[in-house]
Amino acid sequence: MSPDYEIVIGLEVHAELKTQTKIFCSCSTAFGAEPNTQTCPICAGFPGALPVLNRQVVDLAIRAGLALHCEIPAMCKFDRKNYFYPDLPHGYQVSQFDFPVCKQGYLDIDIEGQKKRVGVTRAHMEEDAGKLVHQGDITTTPFSLVDLNRSGVALLEIVSEPDMRSAQEARAYLEKLRSMLLFAGVSDCKMQEGSLRCDANVSVRPFGQQEFGTRCEIKNLNSFRALERAIEYEAKRHMEALEDGTELFQETRTWDEEKQMTRSMRSKEEAHDYRYFPEPDLPPLFISREWVDEVRAALPEMPEQAQQRLMEVYGLPEYDAALLTLTPETLDFFDRCVQEYPDAKTIANWMMGEFSRLLNQTNQEIGDSHLTPDHLVQMLRLVDDGTISGKIAKTVLEDMFNSGQSPQEIIKAKGLVQISDADTLLPLIEDIVGANPKVVEDYKSGKGKAMGFFVGQIMKATKGQANPALVNELLKKVLDSIQ
Amino acid sequence: MALTIKEVEHVAQLARLKLTEEEKVKFAQQLSTVLDYADTLNAISTEGVEPLIHILPIRNVFREDQRKPSMEREEILANAPLAEGFQYKVPKIM
Amino acid sequence: MELYELTVHELQELLAGGITSSAEIVKSVLARIDAVEDQVKSFITVTREQALDKARQVDAQGSYQGLAGIPMGLKDNICTRGVKTTCASRMLADFIPPYESTVSRRLDQQGSVLVGKLNMDEFAMGSSTENSAFFATRNPWDLTKVPGGSSGGSAAAVAAGQIPFSLGSDTGGSIRQPAAYCGVVGMKPTYGRVSRWGVVAYASSLDQVGVLSKDVRDNAMIMQIIAGHDPLDSNCVDLAVPDYVAGLDGSVRGMRIAYPREYFGVGVNESVRDLVMQALKKYQELGAIVEEASLPHSEYALPAYYLLGPAEASANLACFDGVRFGCRDNTAENVVDMFSGTRDHGFGDEVKRRIMLGTFALSSGYYDAYYLNALKVRRLIANDFTKVFNDYDIIIAPTTPTTAFGLGEQRGDLLTIYMNDVLTVPVNMAGLPGISIPCGFTGGLPVGMQIIGKAFDEATVYKAAYAFEQNTDFHTIKPQLGVR
């Protein structure tokens, strides 16, 4: 990136709120149902049907607001945002315009060890639209099909200040936001399922310039990686335009995952004028301080608090504590382990090492794997009591991860128990030593490698099951006894 | 205020109404008449008056987050001008 | 007397006394419809077989509780499950709702028998029922005159004896004005008193469903059934509904009545004014205290209404896009053309006008000057009423400035036709209950008197209306239909 320019980024994030029913009707919000099986006259926008607000939506919105350090104003209301689109049944979206449920919060992100505060302008409740199914691409499809299962699902739109200055910061913000929402228990935040969606507003200006550059909104960012790549692409495009003196237009662009580029969305509406006005079918909301306090009291432990706890109670380094508090599931896994097994650092090492590697490899979340905290603890105890070696433990962990079997079952089935019996090992060692007089000579002449050779041979002969400490001890004895 | 043909076209476009040239002329004239009438409101000062957004002194009307059966999709689709595979079918978007 | 000529409470007595059956009543009403419908043209749909079936079912039960066996008609913007609900629009010409409005469900559960769906101005936009996409309804008192609107079919059908009572909806006068023009009783309750669930919205913050009937007692009795909390309408308040009928004691002694001078001024026909003044004298004779008062912002209600109503309508009618219900332009090659083609074909001129007006009032650059300013004016209008109601129990005024006008007479003259609602619109703006009852005749046409009450005080409105009715006989005079 050119050092002469500054990138300015703001994010608009839509998080699907974790409710049983939609925001204004009692239809289920379950993901993946058959098309149009979760609709009714309200969410399908039939004439004469009326909305009634789901209390849980407001509770979750307040909870999210508190997690994002927002102010919860005493009054908020709903408004209609008017535009036509085939997936928008009413011809308007019920949203919040000038009186949102949350405003003026912030999130702290970590950028290369430096803390940076990103402002949260506001967060407001709104309804989701339905889903359009195209044959192939939207630009070429001869027709589209409309499924309204998603129509009316409750969303929280969280708008950041244009405080981010790089793709990396934007990613860190989105990761932190996701983590906060997960910890607060307000959303599943599954980007693949669309329960967390992100639009990025990107502009570029010469360093030192006060005014913002021409802003483009990028949609369709379905992963953290897409967010980063899209911002980088877009910033480069802007810089090149500024260099070349070509004009930039304020427009909405979409991220093309296949081509790894942003492209202009042909203006679906020539003129944008949403004509917001107060939703007459819904009385205003007055959120008392008691209500806010109640929600605050019920707020679960948030990542920062948890991180602090891990450092103070278990003496974990900040780095470890940060990694273990990325998601509530990770923290929960750690907490369950540490209750049964006091060596927190060892648990952390295994979680951040082998376990994390396996998760990445298989593209799974911690909750998807078969490994339970209980099994991990059992495995660590088996290492401690010498039943298995640390090396074998890695194999056992992978097996537990894949099969869900207990470590004992795996060890038994595969015969992985460590050989710690001198009577078994001694004849074996004597055989190997006796068969390699040349190496014995090397040993006697002080070549350190000789010892390693014998250990390797013994391990090979025992398929790695020999207790390494015992092998060392016995080997030394055998070699030293040779004159 | 008097609406121009251009403004009528803009409004019709926002409202997804297709107007013929004659209709544009007719509606421009008629809407201008009503807007002139609406302009009589300028005779009174509304400075400092709180807009009446909700006539009823009620607030916080909720339902509980409990699922109820949705409508049978055959029923919700029965009035559709065009449907396919239990979905509403619309012509191309672009 | 034929059965179709009777009031609901008279029919209830006959049913309770075993003198007649629901089937006979329904047959009488259907025969009356057959006899006069080509003159009045108040029905869009007559549910003949379904009505006879239900009547026989009710009869088979052997006893008649509540509204059991009593025929009803519903304005065609009230959704009836399985029965075509058109809003008198080409857009919904074939629309069969898969759900039932709360008001019709409550009446149905009470045993009332749906006989048909009644004509109206398209999507309740109009004051003459000439904006129906299908046909114009005529005033039973003079077939060359309009019945008023938008609930013109609901008023004409009751006046013509085609139905003992009906439901209408009132956004700016759409129950009271046609009730006045047709010489029947029409009540618009307080905003929030009756559920709007299943009633196709015109302007959500102003719409209320109400009753059109032959007399005040019937009206109060039906209102009793449809009023009250409904969890399906967030604005339908959870407030106990008093026993309206029990409150009808015929007395207005000591009642404080205001008549606002602004409602008797320029534009109000002299004989209309005189008849309402005579009615006020009657109230004085009956022991009420009658005084002049002022609602100073009255003249601003109508222009504000023609911004707020259309603004809400522009959104409410956006669901008619040809995707899920209603007509569709099948020739369009893409979605945008399909939307505009569908709406061009489906909506009539007045609907298009109001959608455009509302779209404009909300559009960028005009929102503050038009929409927001109108909301402020609405506050001033509501405050006017609050002040008067500090000192008075009810307000009395003419319902309309004139009697029914001729068919086609005001077509195209927008402001003239909008003026029909000048005395009823302020009541919607303030969300108050208002009833129109007959208070005399001029030129062979009925004149309506409007009684406006405090919010949620329908009981006092009914009580005052009933006292007047019991001491006059305007409600007993019927139009001479079929005598050509």
Ligand SMILES: [Zn+2]
């Ligand atoms: Zn639904």
